[in-house]
Amino acid sequence: MNGIQLLCIRVKQNWTYQYKIMKSVVDWTVFVYFVIPLTVITIAIYKSWWEELPNWIHNISFYWIFIVFFLFFWGNHFRTYVKEADSIFLRKNEVLLLHMRRWGIIYSYIYEIVLLLFSFVFIAPFWFQHYGYNLHQLLLFGGLCLSIKWVIMGIKGKLNVEVTGWRTLISGIPLLLGTILVWSFCYQAFINNQIAIILGITITLTIVSIILIWPRYKDNHRLEQDLAIDRFEKTKIIDMIFSLSMDIEKMPKRYSSRKSPVTFSKSGRIFNRRTPKNGFLELFMKVNARNIQYITGYFQIIGITSAATIILPPMWLKITIIIAGSLFLLSWINSLWDKILGNHPFTKKYKNEEGYFAGRKQLTIVLVIPFVIFISLSMIFNIWIRSKLPFI
Incomplete structure:
Protein backbone atom coordinates (compact mmCIF):
# COMPACT_ATOMS: atom_id res chain seq x y z
CA MET A 1 0.00 0.00 0.00
CA SER A 245 -30.48 21.48 18.86
CA MET A 246 -31.86 22.09 22.33
CA ASP A 247 -33.01 18.46 22.61
CA ILE A 248 -29.47 17.05 22.45
CA GLU A 249 -27.49 17.13 25.67
CA LYS A 250 -24.21 18.96 25.16
CA MET A 251 -20.93 17.50 26.28
CA PRO A 252 -19.70 19.11 29.47
CA LYS A 253 -17.09 21.81 28.95
CA ARG A 254 -14.06 22.51 31.04
CA TYR A 255 -14.28 25.63 33.10
CA SER A 256 -11.65 27.44 35.07
CA SER A 257 -11.20 26.53 38.71
CA ARG A 258 -12.84 29.68 40.10
CA LYS A 259 -14.38 29.65 43.54
CA SER A 260 -17.36 31.64 42.26
CA PRO A 261 -18.80 32.44 38.82
CA VAL A 262 -18.14 35.78 37.13
CA THR A 263 -21.83 36.72 36.88
CA PHE A 264 -24.05 36.67 39.97
CA SER A 265 -21.10 35.49 42.06
CA LYS A 266 -22.88 36.30 45.31
CA SER A 267 -26.22 35.04 43.95
CA GLY A 268 -28.16 38.01 45.27
CA ARG A 269 -31.80 38.58 44.63
CA ILE A 270 -32.78 40.16 41.33
CA PHE A 271 -36.44 40.76 42.15
CA ASN A 272 -37.46 42.21 45.50
CA ARG A 273 -40.94 40.80 45.15
CA ARG A 274 -40.84 37.07 45.84
CA THR A 275 -43.40 35.29 43.67
CA PRO A 276 -43.27 31.91 41.90
CA LYS A 277 -43.07 33.66 38.54
CA ASN A 278 -40.15 35.87 39.65
CA GLY A 279 -38.45 32.86 41.16
CA PHE A 280 -38.49 31.00 37.85
CA LEU A 281 -37.35 34.12 35.98
CA GLU A 282 -34.53 34.79 38.41
CA LEU A 283 -33.23 31.24 38.18
CA PHE A 284 -33.44 31.28 34.40
CA MET A 285 -31.59 34.61 34.17
CA LYS A 286 -28.74 33.42 36.38
CA VAL A 287 -28.28 30.11 34.57
CA ASN A 288 -28.51 31.77 31.17
CA ALA A 289 -26.06 34.56 32.07
CA ARG A 290 -23.48 32.03 33.25
CA ASN A 291 -23.56 30.04 30.00
CA ILE A 292 -22.25 31.92 26.96
CA GLN A 293 -23.71 29.31 24.58
CA TYR A 294 -27.24 30.36 25.42
CA ILE A 295 -26.47 34.07 25.01
CA THR A 296 -24.63 33.46 21.75
CA GLY A 297 -27.53 31.43 20.35
CA TYR A 298 -29.98 34.25 21.01
CA PHE A 299 -27.84 36.86 19.25
CA GLN A 300 -27.13 34.47 16.38
CA ILE A 301 -30.85 34.19 15.66
CA ILE A 302 -31.21 37.98 15.70
CA GLY A 303 -28.06 38.56 13.64
CA ILE A 304 -28.80 36.01 10.94
CA THR A 305 -32.40 37.15 10.51
CA SER A 306 -31.39 40.83 10.42
CA ALA A 307 -28.62 40.18 7.90
CA ALA A 308 -30.98 38.18 5.69
CA THR A 309 -33.51 41.03 5.61
CA ILE A 310 -30.76 43.35 4.36
CA ILE A 311 -29.01 41.07 1.87
CA LEU A 312 -31.91 39.19 0.25
CA PRO A 313 -33.46 41.38 -2.46
CA PRO A 314 -37.10 40.24 -2.98
CA MET A 315 -39.59 41.61 -0.47
CA TRP A 316 -41.50 38.32 -0.31
CA LEU A 317 -38.28 36.55 0.64
CA LYS A 318 -37.57 39.11 3.37
CA ILE A 319 -41.02 38.57 4.84
CA THR A 320 -40.58 34.79 4.67
CA ILE A 321 -37.26 35.02 6.50
CA ILE A 322 -38.75 37.29 9.19
CA ILE A 323 -41.66 34.90 9.78
CA ALA A 324 -39.32 31.88 9.87
CA GLY A 325 -36.94 33.69 12.22
CA SER A 326 -39.79 34.65 14.54
CA LEU A 327 -41.11 31.10 14.72
CA PHE A 328 -37.62 29.74 15.29
CA LEU A 329 -37.00 32.28 18.07
CA LEU A 330 -40.23 31.34 19.85
CA SER A 331 -39.39 27.65 19.56
CA TRP A 332 -35.85 28.30 20.79
CA ILE A 333 -37.09 30.25 23.85
CA ASN A 334 -39.55 27.51 24.81
CA SER A 335 -36.93 24.79 24.35
CA LEU A 336 -34.35 26.70 26.38
CA TRP A 337 -36.84 27.40 29.18
CA ASP A 338 -37.84 23.75 29.35
CA LYS A 339 -34.21 22.63 29.22
CA ILE A 340 -33.09 24.89 32.08
CA LEU A 341 -36.16 24.66 34.33
CA GLY A 342 -38.48 21.97 33.03
CA ASN A 343 -35.88 19.18 33.02
CA HIS A 344 -33.88 20.15 36.10
CA PRO A 345 -34.30 17.78 39.07
CA PHE A 346 -35.07 20.64 41.48
CA THR A 347 -37.58 22.53 39.35
CA LYS A 348 -39.24 20.00 37.05
CA LYS A 349 -41.74 19.04 39.75
CA TYR A 350 -43.09 22.60 39.57
CA LYS A 351 -43.42 22.66 35.76
CA ASN A 352 -47.20 22.36 35.96
CA GLU A 353 -47.53 25.35 38.27
CA GLU A 354 -49.06 28.62 37.06
CA GLY A 355 -45.88 30.55 37.84
CA TYR A 356 -43.91 28.32 35.46
CA PHE A 357 -46.07 29.27 32.46
CA ALA A 358 -46.40 32.90 33.55
CA GLY A 359 -42.64 33.24 33.76
CA ARG A 360 -42.13 31.69 30.33
CA LYS A 361 -44.73 34.01 28.82
CA GLN A 362 -43.08 37.10 30.31
CA LEU A 363 -39.64 35.91 29.20
CA THR A 364 -40.92 35.40 25.66
CA ILE A 365 -42.26 38.95 25.54
CA VAL A 366 -39.00 40.40 26.88
CA LEU A 367 -36.81 38.48 24.41
CA VAL A 368 -39.07 39.14 21.41
CA ILE A 369 -38.89 42.94 21.89
CA PRO A 370 -35.16 43.24 20.96
CA PHE A 371 -35.78 40.89 18.04
CA VAL A 372 -38.55 43.15 16.69
CA ILE A 373 -36.41 46.26 17.24
CA PHE A 374 -33.41 44.83 15.39
CA ILE A 375 -35.54 43.57 12.49
CA SER A 376 -37.26 46.96 12.22
CA LEU A 377 -33.90 48.74 12.21
CA SER A 378 -32.67 46.33 9.55
CA MET A 379 -35.65 47.10 7.34
CA ILE A 380 -35.18 50.84 7.87
CA PHE A 381 -31.48 50.54 7.08
CA ASN A 382 -32.30 48.52 3.98
CA ILE A 383 -34.70 51.21 2.72
CA TRP A 384 -32.21 53.98 3.55
CA ILE A 385 -29.22 52.39 1.85
CA ARG A 386 -31.23 51.61 -1.28
CA SER A 387 -32.39 55.22 -1.45
CA LYS A 388 -28.79 56.43 -1.17
CA LEU A 389 -27.28 53.70 -3.35
CA PRO A 390 -29.89 52.77 -5.96
CA PHE A 391 -27.47 50.47 -7.79
CA ILE A 392 -27.50 48.00 -4.86
Whole structure:
Protein backbone atom coordinates (compact mmCIF):
# COMPACT_ATOMS: atom_id res chain seq x y z
CA MET A 1 0.00 0.00 0.00
CA ASN A 2 1.27 3.46 -0.92
CA GLY A 3 0.39 6.93 0.31
CA ILE A 4 -2.32 7.57 -2.32
CA GLN A 5 -4.14 4.33 -1.55
CA LEU A 6 -4.03 5.01 2.18
CA LEU A 7 -5.34 8.53 1.61
CA CYS A 8 -8.22 7.22 -0.54
CA ILE A 9 -9.21 4.89 2.30
CA ARG A 10 -9.12 7.76 4.81
CA VAL A 11 -11.10 10.09 2.54
CA LYS A 12 -13.71 7.39 1.96
CA GLN A 13 -13.99 6.82 5.72
CA ASN A 14 -14.41 10.56 6.28
CA TRP A 15 -17.21 10.90 3.71
CA THR A 16 -18.91 7.79 5.13
CA TYR A 17 -18.78 9.35 8.58
CA GLN A 18 -20.25 12.65 7.33
CA TYR A 19 -22.95 10.74 5.44
CA LYS A 20 -23.99 8.90 8.60
CA ILE A 21 -24.24 12.21 10.45
CA MET A 22 -26.48 13.74 7.79
CA LYS A 23 -28.52 10.54 7.60
CA SER A 24 -29.19 10.75 11.34
CA VAL A 25 -30.58 14.26 10.84
CA VAL A 26 -32.37 13.85 7.51
CA ASP A 27 -34.54 10.76 7.90
CA TRP A 28 -36.65 9.33 5.10
CA THR A 29 -39.67 11.53 5.84
CA VAL A 30 -37.58 14.71 5.68
CA PHE A 31 -35.86 13.41 2.55
CA VAL A 32 -39.09 12.53 0.74
CA TYR A 33 -41.20 15.51 1.76
CA PHE A 34 -38.55 18.22 1.93
CA VAL A 35 -35.21 17.39 0.30
CA ILE A 36 -36.56 15.90 -2.94
CA PRO A 37 -39.18 18.64 -3.58
CA LEU A 38 -36.63 21.33 -2.71
CA THR A 39 -34.12 19.79 -5.13
CA VAL A 40 -36.67 19.63 -7.94
CA ILE A 41 -37.78 23.22 -7.33
CA THR A 42 -34.16 24.43 -7.23
CA ILE A 43 -33.33 22.76 -10.54
CA ALA A 44 -36.47 24.21 -12.15
CA ILE A 45 -35.68 27.71 -10.87
CA TYR A 46 -32.05 27.44 -12.01
CA LYS A 47 -33.18 26.33 -15.49
CA SER A 48 -35.54 29.30 -15.68
CA TRP A 49 -32.63 31.67 -14.93
CA TRP A 50 -30.97 30.63 -18.20
CA GLU A 51 -34.19 31.26 -20.10
CA GLU A 52 -35.13 34.54 -18.41
CA LEU A 53 -33.38 36.35 -15.61
CA PRO A 54 -35.44 37.09 -12.49
CA ASN A 55 -36.45 40.69 -11.89
CA TRP A 56 -34.68 40.97 -8.55
CA ILE A 57 -31.23 40.46 -10.11
CA HIS A 58 -31.49 43.89 -11.77
CA ASN A 59 -31.24 45.46 -8.31
CA ILE A 60 -28.10 43.51 -7.39
CA SER A 61 -24.83 45.27 -8.03
CA PHE A 62 -21.79 43.28 -9.13
CA TYR A 63 -20.19 44.28 -5.85
CA TRP A 64 -22.46 41.78 -4.10
CA ILE A 65 -20.79 38.94 -5.99
CA PHE A 66 -17.57 39.84 -4.20
CA ILE A 67 -19.39 40.06 -0.88
CA VAL A 68 -20.98 36.63 -1.31
CA PHE A 69 -17.68 35.00 -2.27
CA PHE A 70 -16.02 36.69 0.68
CA LEU A 71 -17.96 34.17 2.78
CA PHE A 72 -16.38 31.39 0.69
CA PHE A 73 -12.99 32.12 2.25
CA TRP A 74 -13.94 31.06 5.76
CA GLY A 75 -14.03 27.37 6.45
CA ASN A 76 -11.93 24.29 5.88
CA HIS A 77 -8.26 23.61 6.55
CA PHE A 78 -5.48 21.84 4.75
CA ARG A 79 -6.09 18.32 5.99
CA THR A 80 -3.67 15.41 6.09
CA TYR A 81 -6.21 12.80 7.30
CA VAL A 82 -4.01 11.49 10.09
CA LYS A 83 -5.38 9.59 13.07
CA GLU A 84 -4.25 9.16 16.65
CA ALA A 85 -2.98 5.64 16.01
CA ASP A 86 -0.68 6.91 13.24
CA SER A 87 1.69 8.29 15.86
CA ILE A 88 2.32 4.71 16.94
CA PHE A 89 1.85 2.42 13.96
CA LEU A 90 2.81 4.63 11.02
CA ARG A 91 5.78 6.06 12.88
CA LYS A 92 7.44 2.79 11.99
CA ASN A 93 6.94 3.71 8.32
CA GLU A 94 7.81 7.40 8.08
CA VAL A 95 7.76 7.37 4.29
CA LEU A 96 4.19 6.03 4.05
CA LEU A 97 2.96 8.55 6.63
CA LEU A 98 4.68 11.44 4.89
CA HIS A 99 3.34 10.48 1.45
CA MET A 100 -0.21 10.21 2.78
CA ARG A 101 0.04 13.61 4.45
CA ARG A 102 1.43 15.21 1.29
CA TRP A 103 -1.34 13.79 -0.88
CA GLY A 104 -3.84 14.94 1.73
CA ILE A 105 -2.64 18.51 1.29
CA ILE A 106 -2.81 18.17 -2.49
CA TYR A 107 -6.33 16.76 -2.14
CA SER A 108 -7.29 19.83 -0.07
CA TYR A 109 -6.11 22.10 -2.89
CA ILE A 110 -8.13 20.12 -5.45
CA TYR A 111 -11.20 19.97 -3.20
CA GLU A 112 -11.36 23.77 -2.98
CA ILE A 113 -11.12 24.01 -6.77
CA VAL A 114 -14.05 21.61 -7.21
CA LEU A 115 -16.07 23.44 -4.56
CA LEU A 116 -15.50 26.75 -6.36
CA LEU A 117 -16.55 25.23 -9.69
CA PHE A 118 -19.92 24.28 -8.20
CA SER A 119 -20.32 27.86 -7.00
CA PHE A 120 -19.54 29.14 -10.48
CA VAL A 121 -22.20 26.89 -11.98
CA PHE A 122 -24.72 28.57 -9.70
CA ILE A 123 -23.79 32.15 -10.61
CA ALA A 124 -23.13 31.43 -14.30
CA PRO A 125 -26.51 32.74 -15.59
CA PHE A 126 -25.99 36.08 -13.85
CA TRP A 127 -22.29 36.30 -14.67
CA PHE A 128 -22.72 35.86 -18.42
CA GLN A 129 -26.20 37.25 -19.11
CA HIS A 130 -26.67 40.03 -16.57
CA TYR A 131 -23.20 41.37 -15.76
CA GLY A 132 -21.84 40.65 -19.25
CA TYR A 133 -18.52 39.10 -18.22
CA ASN A 134 -16.90 36.28 -20.16
CA LEU A 135 -15.31 32.94 -19.27
CA HIS A 136 -11.81 34.41 -19.22
CA GLN A 137 -12.83 36.90 -16.55
CA LEU A 138 -14.59 34.16 -14.60
CA LEU A 139 -11.34 32.19 -14.50
CA LEU A 140 -9.45 35.26 -13.28
CA PHE A 141 -12.05 35.75 -10.57
CA GLY A 142 -11.74 32.08 -9.61
CA GLY A 143 -7.97 32.39 -9.34
CA LEU A 144 -8.35 35.32 -6.94
CA CYS A 145 -10.85 33.43 -4.79
CA LEU A 146 -8.75 30.30 -4.59
CA SER A 147 -5.45 32.04 -3.87
CA ILE A 148 -6.94 34.08 -1.02
CA LYS A 149 -8.69 31.07 0.48
CA TRP A 150 -5.52 28.97 0.27
CA VAL A 151 -3.61 31.66 2.17
CA ILE A 152 -6.32 31.82 4.84
CA MET A 153 -6.27 28.03 5.13
CA GLY A 154 -2.48 28.14 5.50
CA ILE A 155 -2.67 30.76 8.23
CA LYS A 156 -5.41 28.87 10.07
CA GLY A 157 -3.24 25.77 9.93
CA LYS A 158 -0.69 27.55 12.11
CA LEU A 159 -3.28 28.61 14.70
CA ASN A 160 -4.45 26.46 17.56
CA VAL A 161 -7.83 25.15 16.40
CA GLU A 162 -8.61 23.88 19.90
CA VAL A 163 -8.61 27.42 21.32
CA THR A 164 -12.12 28.86 21.52
CA GLY A 165 -13.92 31.86 22.93
CA TRP A 166 -12.52 35.38 23.07
CA ARG A 167 -9.00 34.20 22.21
CA THR A 168 -10.23 32.93 18.84
CA LEU A 169 -11.91 36.28 18.20
CA ILE A 170 -8.76 38.24 19.00
CA SER A 171 -6.54 36.04 16.83
CA GLY A 172 -9.05 36.19 13.96
CA ILE A 173 -9.50 39.98 13.82
CA PRO A 174 -6.15 40.73 12.05
CA LEU A 175 -6.85 37.97 9.52
CA LEU A 176 -10.36 39.32 8.88
CA LEU A 177 -9.21 42.93 8.44
CA GLY A 178 -6.33 41.91 6.20
CA THR A 179 -8.64 39.82 4.02
CA ILE A 180 -11.09 42.72 3.69
CA LEU A 181 -8.31 45.07 2.54
CA VAL A 182 -6.91 42.60 0.00
CA TRP A 183 -10.36 41.65 -1.32
CA SER A 184 -11.35 45.32 -1.69
CA PHE A 185 -8.17 45.99 -3.67
CA CYS A 186 -8.91 42.94 -5.84
CA TYR A 187 -12.40 44.29 -6.54
CA GLN A 188 -11.01 47.59 -7.79
CA ALA A 189 -8.47 45.80 -9.96
CA PHE A 190 -11.13 43.49 -11.38
CA ILE A 191 -13.69 46.14 -12.34
CA ASN A 192 -10.88 48.19 -13.93
CA ASN A 193 -9.83 45.12 -15.94
CA GLN A 194 -6.25 45.24 -14.64
CA ILE A 195 -5.35 41.73 -15.73
CA ALA A 196 -1.64 41.98 -14.92
CA ILE A 197 -2.33 43.03 -11.34
CA ILE A 198 -4.92 40.27 -10.91
CA LEU A 199 -2.50 37.63 -12.18
CA GLY A 200 0.26 39.03 -9.99
CA ILE A 201 -1.93 38.89 -6.88
CA THR A 202 -3.09 35.36 -7.69
CA ILE A 203 0.41 34.00 -8.26
CA THR A 204 1.84 35.78 -5.22
CA LEU A 205 -0.87 34.56 -2.87
CA THR A 206 -0.62 31.01 -4.21
CA ILE A 207 3.12 31.01 -3.52
CA VAL A 208 2.46 32.40 -0.03
CA SER A 209 0.00 29.56 0.64
CA ILE A 210 2.64 27.01 -0.42
CA ILE A 211 5.19 28.64 1.89
CA LEU A 212 2.72 28.51 4.78
CA ILE A 213 1.89 24.85 4.23
CA TRP A 214 5.42 23.74 3.40
CA PRO A 215 6.46 22.88 7.01
CA ARG A 216 3.55 20.44 7.25
CA TYR A 217 4.35 19.10 3.77
CA LYS A 218 8.03 18.31 4.16
CA ASP A 219 8.14 16.25 7.37
CA ASN A 220 6.14 14.50 10.08
CA HIS A 221 7.17 16.75 12.97
CA ARG A 222 3.83 18.55 13.18
CA LEU A 223 1.63 15.54 13.66
CA GLU A 224 -0.12 16.91 16.76
CA GLN A 225 -1.36 20.00 14.90
CA ASP A 226 -2.56 17.81 12.04
CA LEU A 227 -4.45 15.63 14.51
CA ALA A 228 -6.14 18.69 16.04
CA ILE A 229 -7.16 20.00 12.61
CA ASP A 230 -8.50 16.61 11.54
CA ARG A 231 -10.58 16.29 14.72
CA PHE A 232 -11.95 19.79 14.22
CA GLU A 233 -12.89 19.25 10.56
CA LYS A 234 -14.32 15.80 11.20
CA THR A 235 -16.66 16.89 13.97
CA LYS A 236 -17.57 20.46 12.97
CA ILE A 237 -20.86 19.41 11.34
CA ILE A 238 -22.00 17.35 14.29
CA ASP A 239 -20.89 20.13 16.65
CA MET A 240 -23.03 22.58 14.69
CA ILE A 241 -26.02 20.21 14.89
CA PHE A 242 -25.53 19.83 18.63
CA SER A 243 -25.27 23.58 19.16
CA LEU A 244 -28.50 24.24 17.22
CA SER A 245 -30.48 21.48 18.86
CA MET A 246 -31.86 22.09 22.33
CA ASP A 247 -33.01 18.46 22.61
CA ILE A 248 -29.47 17.05 22.45
CA GLU A 249 -27.49 17.13 25.67
CA LYS A 250 -24.21 18.96 25.16
CA MET A 251 -20.93 17.50 26.28
CA PRO A 252 -19.70 19.11 29.47
CA LYS A 253 -17.09 21.81 28.95
CA ARG A 254 -14.06 22.51 31.04
CA TYR A 255 -14.28 25.63 33.10
CA SER A 256 -11.65 27.44 35.07
CA SER A 257 -11.20 26.53 38.71
CA ARG A 258 -12.84 29.68 40.10
CA LYS A 259 -14.38 29.65 43.54
CA SER A 260 -17.36 31.64 42.26
CA PRO A 261 -18.80 32.44 38.82
CA VAL A 262 -18.14 35.78 37.13
CA THR A 263 -21.83 36.72 36.88
CA PHE A 264 -24.05 36.67 39.97
CA SER A 265 -21.10 35.49 42.06
CA LYS A 266 -22.88 36.30 45.31
CA SER A 267 -26.22 35.04 43.95
CA GLY A 268 -28.16 38.01 45.27
CA ARG A 269 -31.80 38.58 44.63
CA ILE A 270 -32.78 40.16 41.33
CA PHE A 271 -36.44 40.76 42.15
CA ASN A 272 -37.46 42.21 45.50
CA ARG A 273 -40.94 40.80 45.15
CA ARG A 274 -40.84 37.07 45.84
CA THR A 275 -43.40 35.29 43.67
CA PRO A 276 -43.27 31.91 41.90
CA LYS A 277 -43.07 33.66 38.54
CA ASN A 278 -40.15 35.87 39.65
CA GLY A 279 -38.45 32.86 41.16
CA PHE A 280 -38.49 31.00 37.85
CA LEU A 281 -37.35 34.12 35.98
CA GLU A 282 -34.53 34.79 38.41
CA LEU A 283 -33.23 31.24 38.18
CA PHE A 284 -33.44 31.28 34.40
CA MET A 285 -31.59 34.61 34.17
CA LYS A 286 -28.74 33.42 36.38
CA VAL A 287 -28.28 30.11 34.57
CA ASN A 288 -28.51 31.77 31.17
CA ALA A 289 -26.06 34.56 32.07
CA ARG A 290 -23.48 32.03 33.25
CA ASN A 291 -23.56 30.04 30.00
CA ILE A 292 -22.25 31.92 26.96
CA GLN A 293 -23.71 29.31 24.58
CA TYR A 294 -27.24 30.36 25.42
CA ILE A 295 -26.47 34.07 25.01
CA THR A 296 -24.63 33.46 21.75
CA GLY A 297 -27.53 31.43 20.35
CA TYR A 298 -29.98 34.25 21.01
CA PHE A 299 -27.84 36.86 19.25
CA GLN A 300 -27.13 34.47 16.38
CA ILE A 301 -30.85 34.19 15.66
CA ILE A 302 -31.21 37.98 15.70
CA GLY A 303 -28.06 38.56 13.64
CA ILE A 304 -28.80 36.01 10.94
CA THR A 305 -32.40 37.15 10.51
CA SER A 306 -31.39 40.83 10.42
CA ALA A 307 -28.62 40.18 7.90
CA ALA A 308 -30.98 38.18 5.69
CA THR A 309 -33.51 41.03 5.61
CA ILE A 310 -30.76 43.35 4.36
CA ILE A 311 -29.01 41.07 1.87
CA LEU A 312 -31.91 39.19 0.25
CA PRO A 313 -33.46 41.38 -2.46
CA PRO A 314 -37.10 40.24 -2.98
CA MET A 315 -39.59 41.61 -0.47
CA TRP A 316 -41.50 38.32 -0.31
CA LEU A 317 -38.28 36.55 0.64
CA LYS A 318 -37.57 39.11 3.37
CA ILE A 319 -41.02 38.57 4.84
CA THR A 320 -40.58 34.79 4.67
CA ILE A 321 -37.26 35.02 6.50
CA ILE A 322 -38.75 37.29 9.19
CA ILE A 323 -41.66 34.90 9.78
CA ALA A 324 -39.32 31.88 9.87
CA GLY A 325 -36.94 33.69 12.22
CA SER A 326 -39.79 34.65 14.54
CA LEU A 327 -41.11 31.10 14.72
CA PHE A 328 -37.62 29.74 15.29
CA LEU A 329 -37.00 32.28 18.07
CA LEU A 330 -40.23 31.34 19.85
CA SER A 331 -39.39 27.65 19.56
CA TRP A 332 -35.85 28.30 20.79
CA ILE A 333 -37.09 30.25 23.85
CA ASN A 334 -39.55 27.51 24.81
CA SER A 335 -36.93 24.79 24.35
CA LEU A 336 -34.35 26.70 26.38
CA TRP A 337 -36.84 27.40 29.18
CA ASP A 338 -37.84 23.75 29.35
CA LYS A 339 -34.21 22.63 29.22
CA ILE A 340 -33.09 24.89 32.08
CA LEU A 341 -36.16 24.66 34.33
CA GLY A 342 -38.48 21.97 33.03
CA ASN A 343 -35.88 19.18 33.02
CA HIS A 344 -33.88 20.15 36.10
CA PRO A 345 -34.30 17.78 39.07
CA PHE A 346 -35.07 20.64 41.48
CA THR A 347 -37.58 22.53 39.35
CA LYS A 348 -39.24 20.00 37.05
CA LYS A 349 -41.74 19.04 39.75
CA TYR A 350 -43.09 22.60 39.57
CA LYS A 351 -43.42 22.66 35.76
CA ASN A 352 -47.20 22.36 35.96
CA GLU A 353 -47.53 25.35 38.27
CA GLU A 354 -49.06 28.62 37.06
CA GLY A 355 -45.88 30.55 37.84
CA TYR A 356 -43.91 28.32 35.46
CA PHE A 357 -46.07 29.27 32.46
CA ALA A 358 -46.40 32.90 33.55
CA GLY A 359 -42.64 33.24 33.76
CA ARG A 360 -42.13 31.69 30.33
CA LYS A 361 -44.73 34.01 28.82
CA GLN A 362 -43.08 37.10 30.31
CA LEU A 363 -39.64 35.91 29.20
CA THR A 364 -40.92 35.40 25.66
CA ILE A 365 -42.26 38.95 25.54
CA VAL A 366 -39.00 40.40 26.88
CA LEU A 367 -36.81 38.48 24.41
CA VAL A 368 -39.07 39.14 21.41
CA ILE A 369 -38.89 42.94 21.89
CA PRO A 370 -35.16 43.24 20.96
CA PHE A 371 -35.78 40.89 18.04
CA VAL A 372 -38.55 43.15 16.69
CA ILE A 373 -36.41 46.26 17.24
CA PHE A 374 -33.41 44.83 15.39
CA ILE A 375 -35.54 43.57 12.49
CA SER A 376 -37.26 46.96 12.22
CA LEU A 377 -33.90 48.74 12.21
CA SER A 378 -32.67 46.33 9.55
CA MET A 379 -35.65 47.10 7.34
CA ILE A 380 -35.18 50.84 7.87
CA PHE A 381 -31.48 50.54 7.08
CA ASN A 382 -32.30 48.52 3.98
CA ILE A 383 -34.70 51.21 2.72
CA TRP A 384 -32.21 53.98 3.55
CA ILE A 385 -29.22 52.39 1.85
CA ARG A 386 -31.23 51.61 -1.28
CA SER A 387 -32.39 55.22 -1.45
CA LYS A 388 -28.79 56.43 -1.17
CA LEU A 389 -27.28 53.70 -3.35
CA PRO A 390 -29.89 52.77 -5.96
CA PHE A 391 -27.47 50.47 -7.79
CA ILE A 392 -27.50 48.00 -4.86
